[in-house]
Amino acid sequence: MPSNYPGFRYGADRETFSAAKVKALESLLIEKGVITGDTVDTVLGYFETEMGPFNGARLVARAWVDPAFKELLVTDCNAACEAMDFPEGMSGAEGEHMRIAENTPEVHNVIVCTLCSCYPWPTLGLPPYWFKDPTFRARVVREPRVVLSEFGVELDESVTIKVWDSSAQIRWWVLPMRPPGTEGMSETELAALLTPEAMMGVATVSV
Amino acid sequence: MKLQHNLGGLEGLDPITPEIEVFVEPWEKRIFGIHTAMMALSNHLDESIPDYDIEGVPTTFKSFWTWGHLRMGAEGMHPFEYFRLRYYEKWLGGISGFFVSEGYITQEELDARTAEFLEDSEKAEAPLPSGGEKAIDDQVVKYLREGDSPMRPLPAPPKFSLGERVRIKNVFPAAHSRLPGNLKGCVAEVVKVYEGAFTYFFPTADGIGVPMPVYSLAFKPEDLWDESLIEPQSIYYNDIFEVYIEAV
CATH class of the missing domain: 1.10.472.20 (Nitrile hydratase, beta subunit)
Incomplete structure (x- = not known):
């Protein structure tokens, strides 16, 4: 039975207060020369255009069509990023040391950061709320199969689930399996099939 | 705690x-x-x-x-x-x-x-x-x-090697830690010794924040949880700073 845990949607008063407080903080920091009037928008714009799951999707799509590239991606994720025509910055903040875990018919991978929310910013952008939720972080390390089934991923009993937690400085993500029925698709079409959840191991890819 | x-x-x-x-x-x-x-x-x-x-x-x-x-x-x-x-x-x-x-x-x-x-x-x-x-x-x-990048030259050779069985120390985490508490005392296998050493920038009372080796450790569920709580066919991995690890 679910408890009265509020999930992520709280009452209007609580949100109005936080909105007022963060605006008070930001305006004071601008006035005092800590940041500029454009700093926060500059950061947010960077995540819309430069660092985001669109990069991870292109890497996975390339790996699906090019076995040599897949080998590079799974052995040295940062080198694989270098080999793409990405703009500078794929080994930037929170992506200095990245690793990807490859799903196969025998092995399914899922990522977690039990202690907080470590995440590979250059390839996946910023983490969705479920990933930051203490419920997911607490449960997936012990009962990954049950948690995955709550996300709609039902795995055969023979499949080994590998849970990759990040308590040090390596940032993890997942290389999903290419779905059937995608033969002949271009890399761009394949990349469009990918979601952040698939590249975190809580969804599979389908056409 | x-x-x-x-x-x-x-x-x-x-x-x-x-x-x-x-x-x-x-x-x-x-x-x-x-x-x-x-x-x-x-x-x-x-x-x-x-x-x-x-x-x-x-x-x-x-x-x-x-x-x-x-x-x-x-x-x-x-x-x-x-x-x-x-x-x-x-x-x-x-x-x-x-x-x-x-x-x-x-x-x-x-x-x-x-x-x-x-x-x-x-x-x-x-x-x-x-x-x-x-x-x-x-x-x-x-x-x-x-x-x-937190990667730095190794100050000393890594203490543990690929394939070795190790144990997570029972360290007191103080105000801030990068060791999940449920791993304390648990045994794991070193499946990767990362190249170089890693700092954490922020010095913690439990010893990270200076360059040290980091290991990818594999934990079997039976080494983490009571038999009644485990899911078969699963492995838990974590990247752990050397200061949190001891020989079995």
């Missing part, structure tokens, strides 16, 4: 809430941006691998701010508050508290301006102040592009 250090395996929780949004309220974006700017302007970047002229950046921010600082705040909270507050609510409390404690703003001016916005919806919706030194934003973008 801090509950925040011991989340792994907590029982009795709800089904997953599969909220895929990164921000569920627009205000959350602002505190994320402020935190990222603080990371990009932190005074420790004068010793980073990328060549940042951090002292030359025309910001009044002259403090040391890393993930460790943010996390220590969250780990130091009343545990029930930790669970009552949503992710970015914790950030807002920790970051505004830091600016007050470091003397950039006073609690009174923060409270007064917050009250002003709450009382006057026109002011609350008015644009933020504009202007400022563009070189600040240039440094923020440079940081996002070039990062702050």
